[in-house]
Each structure stands twice: as C-alpha cells, then as structure tokens.
Amino acid sequence: MGNTVAVIDYGMGNLHSIAKALKKASPTSNVIISARSEEILAASHVVFPGVGAIRDCMHTLQQTGLDKTIKEVAQSKPLLGICIGMQALMQHSEENNGVDCLGILAGNAKKFTHGALDSAGNTLKIPHMGWSQVKKTKENPLFRNIDENERFYFVHSYFVIPTDTSMTIAETEYPDKYSCALQHNNIVAVQFHPEKSQHAGIQLLKNFLDWDGRA
Numbered sequence: 001m002g003n004t005v006a007v008i009d010y011g012m013g014n015l016h017s018i019a020k021a022l023k024k025a026s027p028t029s030n031v032i033i034s035a036r037s038e039e040i041l042a043a044s045h046v047v048f049p050g051v052g053a054i055r056d057c058m059h060t061l062q063q064t065g066l067d068k069t070i071k072e073v074a075q076s077k078p079l080l081g082i083c084i085g086m087q088a089l090m091q092h093s094e095e096n097n098g099v100d101c102l103g104i105l106a107g108n109a110k111k112f113t114h115g116a117l118d119s120a121g122n123t124l125k126i127p128h129m130g131w132s133q134v135k136k137t138k139e140n141p142l143f144r145n146i147d148e149n150e151r152f153y154f155v156h157s158y159f160v161i162p163t164d165t166s167m168t169i170a171e172t173e174y175p176d177k178y179s180c181a182l183q184h185n186n187i188v189a190v191q192f193h194p195e196k197s198q199h200a201g202i203q204l205l206k207n208f209l210d211w212d213g214r215a
Contacts, residue, residue: 003209004030006043008070010060012084013049014195021195022047025205037069045209046073050084051155054109055096057084067102074104074187078213081189086182087160089189095158105184106163118175127157128174134181134192140169141211142181142188142204150200152192154180159191186213 003026007019015033022031034040048070050057061067073079074089081089093099093109101109116124131151136143152172159178162168170181172191180191188208194201 003044004032004042005045005047005209006040007031007033007047007049008040008066008085009033009035010050010057010064010066012052012057012060013082014051015049018047018049018082018195021202022205022209025202026209029209035064035066037065040066040069041072041076043077045078045080045211046070047080047082047208048085048088049082050088052084053096054084054087054093054099054101054158057088058099058101061088061102070102071104077186078208078211079187080208081187082195083156083191083193086189086191087158089187090160090162093158105167105182105187105189107161107167109158109160111158112174116175124175127155128159129155132172132174132192134170134172136170137168140181140183142169142183142190142207144203144207146200146203146207151197152180152190152194152200153196154192156191160189 019031087109089104090101090107091103112126133149167182167184168179169183171177172180182189194204
C-alpha cells in the first residue's frame, strides 16, 4: 500500500498535471487534489505547487486559511514546494512591489536582472523558460538516481536566495548560479517543474514520495 499525497488546491497551477505525474511516479500512492485542511493534514506527503503572481498566491492562501495549513504541514511531514510554491515558502518576494510570504524558510525571492548576458554574449530573456542543467551541490534523497547535470524544465522570472546557503541542494545558472532546490528538515522545494521534466522529473517525484522527511 502506498502513501497518500495531497496536492494543495488554491486555484493556481496545473494541478491535474502534477497529480498525473505523481501517480506515474508511484502507482500505488493515493493522490488527492484538495483545498480541505483536514485532508491535507491527514496525508503522508504534501505538494505545494503554483504558477502566476506571488501576490495572488498569498492573498488566496490567507483568504482560505491554507497558509496556516501549510505552516502546520511544514512542522510535521514531507512537504514539496514547486515554482511559486517554493517562493511562497520564503520570507519575502520582490514581485508585485514586494510581498511578504509564508516565512517558513529564511530567504527572499529576487527578480532576474534585465539585460544579463550568457557566455556567448546573448541577452537572456525574462522569464527564464526552458530546459536547464541542474547541478547537485550535495547528496540528497530528492536527487537519488538522477544524473549529475540533468536537465529540468523552468518557467520563472524570480529566483530564491536562501539566508542559509547550506539549505541549497542544487543550483542552475541564468547567467549566474542560483539555488534551484532547497531542503530544510522535512521541507524540500524546487524552482523547476518536475511534472514537465519527463523522466528526471518523475524520478524526483518518486524520490519525494519515498522520503521520510529526513536528509
């Protein structure tokens, strides 16, 4: 019998895409999409996805009370933040003229610099969109059986700067290095979209569902 994994439904993100990917990663797991606190808290693993603007994300979480639910999950069981879900776990984001986030992880989300150049002298577009190599900075269960410098799919204009760099478990470049995966106690977070990252993304989701919340 597999785990029960709850995908938090707060109206932002392709929830069916992530639910389908989780089911593919672990066919025996019970995958639910839920906005109900009691269902989310009863799950063994929780996924906090998201796309769009951080102001809308935080407003909806606060209006529904899911902000409190996520903070409770963060104290007790494996939690995976994806894209905006990752940024919302931090203390603050520069987006929308500055938005206070959940404050579960120490650090902030900052916008990519306009006009930055790649190694060939080409201007990098914002948002950062497409496949980029992810370099593991330390061994971690989330990246078990995933090749070094594997490519994952990104779509974002802001990136996370953790206060404690030891939380960083993987980096990518655009054009400078930045943290694209974090782990702190039972919480992991990724900037890329595992559900759009083909076999590597499915393996990462499988690793998360097999994880007990300890490094």
